[in-house]
Amino acid sequence: MKFKVESCETFKIVPRKSYFVPSNMNSLVEFFSFTDPNIRFVVIGSVLLTASSAIVGSFTFLNKKSLVGDAIAHAVLPGICLGFILSGTKNPIYLIGGAFITGWISLVFVEFITSRTRIKEDTAIGLTLSVFFGIGILLLTVIQKSGNAAQTGLDSFLFGKAAALVGRDLYTFATVAVVLLISVFLLFKEFSLLAFDKDYAKAIGLPVKRIELVLTSLIVLAVVIGIQAVGVVLMAAILITPAAAARFWTDKIKVMFMLASVFGAFSGLTGAYISYVAPSMPTGPWIVIVISVIAFVSFFLAPRRGVISRLMRQYTIRKTINDENVLKALYQLGEENKNFFIQRYPDEIIRRRKFEKENLMKVLKRLKGQGYVERTGNLWGLTEEGKSRGQRVVKIHRLWELYLTTHLHIAPDHVHEDADTIEHLLTPELEAELEKILDYPSVDPHKSEIPYK
Amino acid sequence: MIMEDKSITMQPALEIHDLTVAFDRKPVLWDIDLTLPQGKLVGIIGPNGAGKSTLIKAVMGLLPLSSGYVKLFDQPIDEVRKRISYVPQRESVDWDFPASVLDIVMMGRYGKLGLFKSPRKADRDVAFDCLKKVGMESFANRQISQLSGGQQQRTFLARALAQQADIYFMDEPFAGVDAATEKAIINLLRTMTEARKTVVVVHHDLQSVPQYFDWVIMLNTRLVAVGPTESTFNQHNLQETYGGKLTLLADVADLIRRESYPSREGSNR
Numbered sequence: 001m002k003f004k005v006e007s008c009e010t011f012k013i014v015p016r017k018s019y020f021v022p023s024n025m026n027s028l029v030e031f032f033s034f035t036d037p038n039i040r041f042v043v044i045g046s047v048l049l050t051a052s053s054a055i056v057g058s059f060t061f062l063n064k065k066s067l068v069g070d071a072i073a074h075a076v077l078p079g080i081c082l083g084f085i086l087s088g089t090k091n092p093i094y095l096i097g098g099a100f101i102t103g104w105i106s107l108v109f110v111e112f113i114t115s116r117t118r119i120k121e122d123t124a125i126g127l128t129l130s131v132f133f134g135i136g137i138l139l140l141t142v143i144q145k146s147g148n149a150a151q152t153g154l155d156s157f158l159f160g161k162a163a164a165l166v167g168r169d170l171y172t173f174a175t176v177a178v179v180l181l182i183s184v185f186l187l188f189k190e191f192s193l194l195a196f197d198k199d200y201a202k203a204i205g206l207p208v209k210r211i212e213l214v215l216t217s218l219i220v221l222a223v224v225i226g227i228q229a230v231g232v233v234l235m236a237a238i239l240i241t242p243a244a245a246a247r248f249w250t251d252k253i254k255v256m257f258m259l260a261s262v263f264g265a266f267s268g269l270t271g272a273y274i275s276y277v278a279p280s281m282p283t284g285p286w287i288v289i290v291i292s293v294i295a296f297v298s299f300f301l302a303p304r305r306g307v308i309s310r311l312m313r314q315y316t317i318r319k320t321i322n323d324e325n326v327l328k329a330l331y332q333l334g335e336e337n338k339n340f341f342i343q344r345y346p347d348e349i350i351r352r353r354k355f356e357k358e359n360l361m362k363v364l365k366r367l368k369g370q371g372y373v374e375r376t377g378n379l380w381g382l383t384e385e386g387k388s389r390g391q392r393v394v395k396i397h398r399l400w401e402l403y404l405t406t407h408l409h410i411a412p413d414h415v416h417e418d419a420d421t422i423e424h425l426l427t428p429e430l431e432a433e434l435e436k437i438l439d440y441p442s443v444d445p446h447k448s449e450i451p452y453k
Numbered sequence: 454m455i456m457e458d459k460s461i462t463m464q465p466a467l468e469i470h471d472l473t474v475a476f477d478r479k480p481v482l483w484d485i486d487l488t489l490p491q492g493k494l495v496g497i498i499g500p501n502g503a504g505k506s507t508l509i510k511a512v513m514g515l516l517p518l519s520s521g522y523v524k525l526f527d528q529p530i531d532e533v534r535k536r537i538s539y540v541p542q543r544e545s546v547d548w549d550f551p552a553s554v555l556d557i558v559m560m561g562r563y564g565k566l567g568l569f570k571s572p573r574k575a576d577r578d579v580a581f582d583c584l585k586k587v588g589m590e591s592f593a594n595r596q597i598s599q600l601s602g603g604q605q606q607r608t609f610l611a612r613a614l615a616q617q618a619d620i621y622f623m624d625e626p627f628a629g630v631d632a633a634t635e636k637a638i639i640n641l642l643r644t645m646t647e648a649r650k651t652v653v654v655v656h657h658d659l660q661s662v663p664q665y666f667d668w669v670i671m672l673n674t675r676l677v678a679v680g681p682t683e684s685t686f687n688q689h690n691l692q693e694t695y696g697g698k699l700t701l702l703a704d705v706a707d708l709i710r711r712e713s714y715p716s717r718e719g720s721n722r
Contacts, residue, residue, distance in 0.1 A: 062550070062551075064547075186568075186569045187568070187569070189563060189566075189571070189572075190563070190568060192552075193560050193563060195550070196546060196547075196550050196552065196557075196560075197541065197545070197546045197560070199510070199513075199515050199539075199541055199545065200539060200541055200560065200612075201563075202513075202514065202515055203513045203514075203515065203534075203537070203539035203541075204534060204538075204539070204560075204561075204563060204564030204616065205531070205534030205535065205564050206563065206564065206568075207568075247551065250551065251551050251552075251553075251596040251598065252551055252553070253550075253551040253552055253556070256551050
């Protein structure tokens with residue numbers, strides 16, 4: 001961790017275009033009016049970089065290879081440094097070339113270690129990642145001490161610097177990003193089949209090895225250009241997080257990819273803006289914070305898959321179970337008296353079935369609101385509707401007990417608890433099927449009468 | 454039957470010669486030799502760990518062979534991929550994948566479509582038709598994560614049908630399927646074999662073997678017997694197949710792995 005602080009301090013960060021730091025409101029207007037061509041460059045650049053990384057990264061996510069992106073991201077650093085040392089310039093072609101080569105070598109390493117030794121993939125990734133990153137930092141320090149004037153700004157590959165995206169460099173990066181997008185578009189159906197069922201892809205004769213080679217190259221390329229915006233250390237986040245966030249919102253693969261690219265692009269845009277108002281600030285962390293907030297919000301708020309929606313569903317189910325248990329108890333009391341509409345004190349209900357008093361009162365009030373029970377003072381009794389709902393629960397309970405004993409040959413003293421769950425769950429269709437299978441029996445295994453309407 | 458081009462119809466659907474397959478150096482199938490005629494419904498039976506799935510995967514070229522060769526319609530598999538269809542085990546994939554039932558069945562068309570091309574309406578029609586054959590047409594737009602086990606199985610079956618192949622390899626297509634669906638599937642496979650398709654099925658339930666299959670392959674790490682069901686599926690062969698492992702054979706296989714021996718001289722695997 002220490003080196004990061006050092007490198008930030010030692011490297012003099014000189015933005016190519018010296019922006020003054022204006023007041024926030026002005027800068028916002030100025031930035032988003034896109035009148036300054038440099039701003040246009042930076043915006044287009046960072047949006048393209050993050051969106052294409054997010055799209056390619058969605059496949060690593062679906063392939064359950066999220067960590068691989070992290071390995072590549074760290075492994076490109078020595079490549080960038082070597083590219084610089086050998087060429088002596090920061091021409092992006094050399095840097096991308098170097099990064100591409102070491103990125104690929106790292107994957108070959110991981111593959112070699114997992115196939116030839118007993119070491120598992122996660123360990124192999126960890127080993128490779130740290131070795132390559134270590135070498136990268138070493139080379140970076142060597143370059144920095146060499147006194148080569150051209151080296152300023154190389155450190156922006158550590159944490160990213162969107163504002164450095166200007167002019168000629170941008171064309172290189174944008175071209176790569178467009179190549180990525182076109183490749184994904186052309187091979188979309190193959191990539192998704194491989195992610196879902198690789199054996200089947202082989203079986204129907206797709207050139208799986210070659211497709212995988214292409215996909216891996218795309219991932220390496222996405223990392224190589226993405227680090228311009230977010231830096232080596234945080235690259236994995238921009239590959240994986242947009243896909244993970246998008247997955248919460250949809251079950252359709254195309255929608256997922258579109259959402260992922262929009263999330264990625266939005267975070268890239270924010271990064272570019274931050275980079276503009278505060279040139280000395282590394283862009284990467286900001287982009288990652290924005291995309292993480294999006295993921296966090298998705299995690300909680302997404303319909304169906306989100307945590308809150310799940311909790312709500314569970315809460316509703318619990319409420320239904322409570323309601324129906326009270327109606328059932330009232331119905332069973334009614335059976336004993338052969339009168340379903342007698343009103344009773346809550347304590348009488350509790351004697352029939354154990355409820356917490358406080359909870360019972362809450363449920364009774366709720367049921368009254370729904371028209372299932374009526375009250376007179378502290379006396380509570382079923383309405384016609386309440387009776388028929390209670391009756392249905394009791395009926396399903398007894399039918400299920402009978403079904404378990406006759407069709408599954410389970411002992412009659414074992415079936416009660418199963419039936420207690422099933423009685424709240426069964427749909428009307430399954431209820432009808434159950435009645436038919438059992439041919440409308442009149443009593444359950446405990447000789448209790450099964451009530452029909 | 455019409456005696457058309459005899460050389461084509463008499464070609465064996467599948468020929469396996471001296472096939473040995475090893476996992477982590479340990480042989481799991483030893484020296485299998487067999488030939489299957491076209492147009493038969495063939496069951497592969499044997500106890501757990503007998504190598505039934507391995508045999509299918511080896512034939513499909515999904516596993517490296519330690520020795521031997523496989524030919525389909527007298528040709529190496531890579532020459533005839535378009536004529537071969539595969540139903541993998543249901544558990545071999547993650548069903549929590551963002552795709553609909555129709556998306557999965559469409560995958561059966563990818564081999565014929567080739568790279569870069571998107572499916573056309575004709576492909577969609579074939580896929581939908583195959584869904585109908587397995588009684589899943591009303592689930593076409595259902596997310597696959599919401600399917601029951603039997604529905605997943607039928608989706609895979611429809612995907613294989615969409616390949617419109619001549620030989621089908623199915624790895625336990627009846628696992629998790631209810632009795633009525635199993636009957637429907639068997640009837641479907643019957644109509645396929647009547648149209649001279651060959652269907653090879655890994656099967657578990659011995660009771661239904663004589664009723665379902667024209668031919669059986671009886672397997673227990675080695676080939677015990679292969680042939681028409683009525684002459685092959687007998688007490689003697691069953692005893693041989695299910696009568697326990699050949700302990701010596703299993704011990705030798707373990708030894709090969711422990712000592713890091715190649716299972717064939719001059720081979721790496």
